[in-house]
Amino acid sequence: RKEVEQDPGPFNVPEGATVAFNCTYSNSASQSFFWYRQDCRKEPKLLMSVYSSGNEDGRFTAQLNRASQYISLLIRDSKLSDSATYLCVVIVGSQGNLIFGKGTKLSVKP
Amino acid sequence: DGGITQSPKYLFRKEGQNVTLSCEQNLNHDAMYWYRQDPGQGLRLIYYSQIVNDFQKGDIAEGYSVSREKKESFPLTVTSAQKNPTAFYLCASMRGVNTEAFFGQGTRLTVV
Numbered sequence: 262r263k264e265v266e267q268d269p270g271p272f273n274v275p276e277g278a279t280v281a282f283n284c285t286y287s288n289s290a291s292q293s294f295f296w297y298r299q300d301c302r303k304e305p306k307l308l309m310s311v312y313s314s315g316n317e318d319g320r321f322t323a324q325l326n327r328a329s330q331y332i333s334l335l336i337r338d339s340k341l342s343d344s345a346t347y348l349c350v351v352i353v354g355s356q357g358n359l360i361f362g363k364g365t366k367l368s369v370k371p
Numbered sequence: 372d373g374g375i376t377q378s379p380k381y382l383f384r385k386e387g388q389n390v391t392l393s394c395e396q397n398l399n400h401d402a403m404y405w406y407r408q409d410p411g412q413g414l415r416l417i418y419y420s421q422i423v424n425d426f427q428k429g430d431i432a433e434g435y436s437v438s439r440e441k442k443e444s445f446p447l448t449v450t451s452a453q454k455n456p457t458a459f460y461l462c463a464s465m466r467g468v469n470t471e472a473f474f475g476q477g478t479r480l481t482v483v
Contacts, residue, residue, distance in 0.1 A: 265413075293469040304461055304474040305414075348413070350472075356421060357402065357468035363413040 264288060267349050267362035275370055278339045282365045284349030285331045291360075293352040294325055296334050298345045299364065305348055308334075339369045373398045377462050377475035383483050384449065384456065392447045392478045394462035402465040403445040404472065407431060407458045414461065420445055449480065457482050 267284045274280050286294075294311035309316065311323040311332050322335040336343055349362035375396040384390045394403065402421050406414040416429030420439040434453025439445055449456045459479050463472040 295471055302459075302479075304477050306474070307471045310471060352469055355468065356419075356427075357465060357470075358416065358419070359404070359463075359472055361406075361414040363411070 264353075264360045265349055265351050265362040267347075267365045269363060269365060271366040271368050273368045273370060274339055276339055276341060278369075279335065279337045280339060280367060281336075282334045282347055282349075282367075283331055284333070284362055286349075286351045286360070287330070288351070288353050288360075289327075289330060291330075291351045291353050294332050295350040295352075296321075296323055296332075297348040297350055299348055300345050308347070336367075339367075341369050341371065343367060344369045375462060375464055375473055375475040377460075377478050379478060380476065382478055382480045384480060385483060387451045389448055389450050390480070392449065392460055392462075392480070394445045394447065394475055395443055396445075396464045396473075396475075397443060398464055398466070398473065399442070400464035400466050400473075401442070402467070403439070404463040404465070405429075405435070405437065405445070405447045406461045406463065408461060409458050417447065417460075456480055 265286050296308040297305040298308045299305040311325045315324045320337045324333045346364040346366045348364045351360045378393045404419045405417040418437040420426035436448045461477045462475040465472050
């Protein structure tokens with residue numbers, strides 16, 4: 262089983278749609294969780310951290326389920342500018358090593 | 372403004388050449404990382420450094436070397452031993468364990 266798994270997509274959705282991504286991780290000792298956004302041929306940029314209590318930032322909501330070892334990202338009212346690849350990132354170990362999923366590609370259409 | 376700067380943005384290497392990719396940060400972060408990204412692949416860890424004058428191999432260190440003589444700088448050398456170096460190279464830094472990583476803009480290396 263891969264350490265961090267994501268559905269690669271692509272997810273093709275119309276503007277205004279709600280879309281959800283899931284990510285599963287294999288190491289139960291994983292400590293911190295993040296969602297990053299990566300535009301084509303650019304560096305990843307932090308979208309949001311993921312907390313056990315769940316957290317929301319505008320149209321974006323992230324959830325963590327430690328028991329089932331998955332995290333999720335919900336995007337409401339999708340915009341054209343949301344089109345990107347979304348990377349799930351997990352921190353494992355005392356040295357803080359980041360483990361990246363391969364990313365889920367989102368394409369929002371007019 | 373604080374951040375991470377990678378240079379050059381594009382780099383072309385001839386077969387058998389060593390090339391060095393620069394990564395500089397002014398965020399006062401202790402930890403720095405080098406990743407490689409291939410099309411359709413996730414980021415794979417090449418080397419990382421938690422402190423000056425110390426660094427550790429990542430998952431794909433063969434054919435690469437690094438140094439960490441200053442806190443701000445973590446250059447990566449792609450040696451001729453790396454048989455398939457064409458990729459997008461990303462440098463990152465972190466303030467501490469369990470904090471988010473900040474990335475440079477990346478260097479796109481092509482073998483010609």
